Amino acid sequence: MDNDNANIARVAFCVGVVAAVLQGRRRNRRRLWSREWLSRRYAAGSMNLLYRELETEDPESFTNFLRMDNNNFRELLELVSPLISKRDTILRECISAKHRLVVTLRFLATGESYKSLQYSTRIAHNTISLFVPQVCRAIYEVLKQNFLKMPRSVDEWEEIAREFQEKWNFPNCIGALDGKYIHFRSSRADGSFYFNYKGSHSIVLLALVDARYKFLYIDVGVNGRVSDGGVFRESTLAEALRQNSLHIPPNIALPGRVLGVPHVIVADDAFPLPYNIMKPYPDRGLSLQKRNFNYRLSRARRTSENAFGILANRFRILLNCINLSVEKVEIVTLACIVLHNFLRSKKDANYLPQGLVDRVMSEGRVIPGVWREGPILDGQLVRQGGNRHNNDARAIRDEFCEYFVTDGILPLGNGM
Template sequence: MTVATVRRLQLLQYLGELEQNIAENDEAIAHLLHNGHNGRPRRQRRRYWIRPWITRRTQYGHFDRLMKELETEDVLSFKNFLRVEPDMFRELVDRLSPRLQKQDTWFRKALEPGLKLAITLWYLATGESYTSLMYGFRVPHNTISLLIREVCESIIAEYADEVIACPTTTDEWQQIAEQFKNRWNLDHVLGALDGKHIAIKCPRNGGSLYYNYKGFHSLILMGLVDADYKFIGVDIGANGSASDATVFNNLELKDVIENQNIGFPEADPLPNDNRNIPYFIVGDDAFPLRTWLMKPFARRTLTNEERIFNYRLSRARRVVENAFGILANRWQCLLAPMHQEPETVSSMVLACCCLHNLMRMRFPNLQNENLDQEDLNHHVVPGAWRNCANLTDLDNVGGCNRATIAAKTQRLYLKHYYNSPVGAVPWQNDMI
C-alpha cells in the first residue's frame, strides 16, 4: 500500500468522524432549543392574548344581557338569580365602586364593578365552580378567583362596622332584651350564641388541624344573634378540631363580658318579682354555665319543671339556629365544601354575614319564610332551612368555684320563676 493510499484512508476516516460530531451537535442544539437549558420543556407560546369569545362579553355575557333583561322584565327571577333585590344590588354597586374600580390599560379594559359584584353574588348564592362562572359571565376563571376575594373584602370594609355592630351601651342592650321578652317570652336575654362548622377542603399540610368531630374539615363560625336574627357578634377562622367552648373562651367578647366592659345592664328583678337577676346570653350545652350565660339542664332524668325551663330557653336560643339556616339557605356556597384557602373562606363567610344583616335591615320580610314558626298552639313548625315553687334546692347548690355556684343558683331560680304563675305562659305544659 502506497503512502498516498494511506493518507487517503486517514482523510476519509477524519471526514467521517467530523460528520458524526456535526450530527451529534445538531441533535444537542435541537434538544436545547426544545427543552431549554434547564432541561424542562419550554412553555408553549400563547395562542391568544384574550380568547375571542371572551371579548364578546358585552354582547352575550350574563351581566350585560341576562341581568338587564331580568331587571326590566322579571324582578322575581332577578332576586332568585343573585339573592338580592335590584335596589339592593344598585346600592352595593354604588358603595363598592370606589373600592373595585380599576384603571384601564393599553392591553385591556378594566372589569366593571357591577360585573365583579354580580359574579361574586352568583358564586356565594350557588357555590358553582369558577370554570362554570367563566362560561356564563365570559370572564377567565383565574381572574374570577382573584376578584371574588377582592369583592368580599370590599363588602367587609364597607359594611362590617355598620351592619355587624356589637352594642356597647346599656340602652342598646336593653332594646335587645325587650325584643327577646316580647317575641320569645324570656326575660333578661341579650343574645343567642352558637357555632357552625363551615366545610372546607383540607388545606395543604393541614393534617388533622381542621378535622372536626363530625368527620370533615372545617372552619368554625361563632355567632351571637339578637331577637331579629341579626348577627351582633361574629368570629370566623378557628380550626374545626376545636370545640365551641374553646373557640368562645379565646374570643375578646368573653373577656369583655367577664370584665363587665361591654355595657350590660345592671341586674334587676324579673317582672312581678323582687330578686335581682343578671342579664345573660343563651347557649347550648357546649358552653360553660355562667351568670351571664344560661344553658339548658342536661340530665337525662329531668323533672317537669326542668323540662319547662329548657323549653322556654330553647325558644330564645332557636333564633341563632334559624340565623345560620337563613344564612346557608341564601348563600349556598356554605352548604358544600369550599376549596379556597382558609383565609379566603373566612373573608367569604364574613361577607355573607354582612349581606345577611343588610338584608335583615333593608328587606326583613323576604327571609321570614325560612324561619321556624309556631302554630296557634305554639307547636314548632320547622322552617324551610330544615325541612308557687319549692325553693329549697337553691340552698344546696355545689360547684367547683363561686362562678359556677352562682350560675347554677341563677338557673334554678329561673326554673322556679318560669314555673310560677307570674312567669309561666299558658301553653308551656303542653310542650313537654
C-alpha cells in the same frame, strides 16, 4: 481518528443548537390572550344580558338571582366600587365593578364552582378565582362598621332584651350564642389540623344573634378540632364578659319576682355556664319544672338556629364543602354574614319570605320554619366534658326556672 472525533463534536454541537432554537420557538410561541367566546361577554347570551332582562322585566327573579333587590344592589355597588374597580388598558377592556359584584354575589348565592360560572358569565375561571375573594373582602370592609357591631350602650342591650321578651317570652336575654362548622377542602400540608369529630375538615363560626336574626358578634376561623368550650373561652366575647366591658345593663329582677338576676346569653349544653351564660339543665332525671325551663331556653335559642338557617338558605355556598384555602373560606363566610345583616337591616321581605323561619303562635306553640326541611349549615359543636358551674350561675338558672313555672308561665300549648 482525531478528524472523526472533531466531526462528531461539530455535528453534536449543530444538533444542540438546532434543538435549542426549536425549543425556544416552542417556548415563545404566541398564546391566545383570551378565547374568542370569552371575549364576547357583553354580547347576547351572557350574564350581562340576563342581568338587564331580570332588572327590567322580572324584579322578583332578580332578587332571587342575587339575593337582593335592585335598589339594595345599587347601594352595595356604590359602596364597594372604589375598592374593586379596575382601569382599561390599551391591550384589553377591564371587567367592570358591576360585573365583578354580580359574579361574586351569584357565587355566594349558589355555591357554583368557578369553572361552572365561567360558562354562564364568559369570564375565565382563573380570572374569577382572582377577583371573587377580593370582592368578598371589599364587601366585608365596607359593611362591617355599620352592619356588624356589638351594642355599645345600656339602652341598646335593653332594646335587645325587650325584643327577646316580646318575641320569645324570655326576659333579661341579650342574645343567643351558637357555633357551626364551615366545611372546606383542606390542603395536604394542613394534615389533620382542621379535622373535626364528624370526619371532615372545617373551621368554626361562633356567633351571637339578636331576636331579629341579626349577628351581633362573630368569631370565624378557629380550626374544627377545637371544642366548643375552647372556641368560646379564647374568643374576644368571653374576654369582654370576664372584664365586664360590654356595658351590659345591671342586674334586675324578672317580672313579678324579687331577686335581681343578670342579663344573660342563652346557649346550648355545648357551652360552659359562667355568670352571663344560660344553658339547659343536664338531661338526666329532670323534674317537670326543669324540663319546662329547658323548653323555654330552647325557644329563645331558635333565634341563632334561624339566623344560621337563613344565612345558609340564602347564601348556599355555605352548604357546600368549599374548595378554597382556609383564608379564602374565612373571607367568604364574613362576606355572607355582613350581607345577611345588611339585608336584614333593609327589612327586605324577599330576603326573609313568609314561613322561612320559626313562628311562635299566640298560644305559645312554635311552628318550624321552611329552612329546616332542606339541607342546613352543618351543626352543633361537640360538647366539652367537665364544664363546671359555679354556685352563682346555678342559682341564677334556678331563679329563671322558678319564674317560668310561676309568673312567666306560657298560657297553653307550650309544646312539652
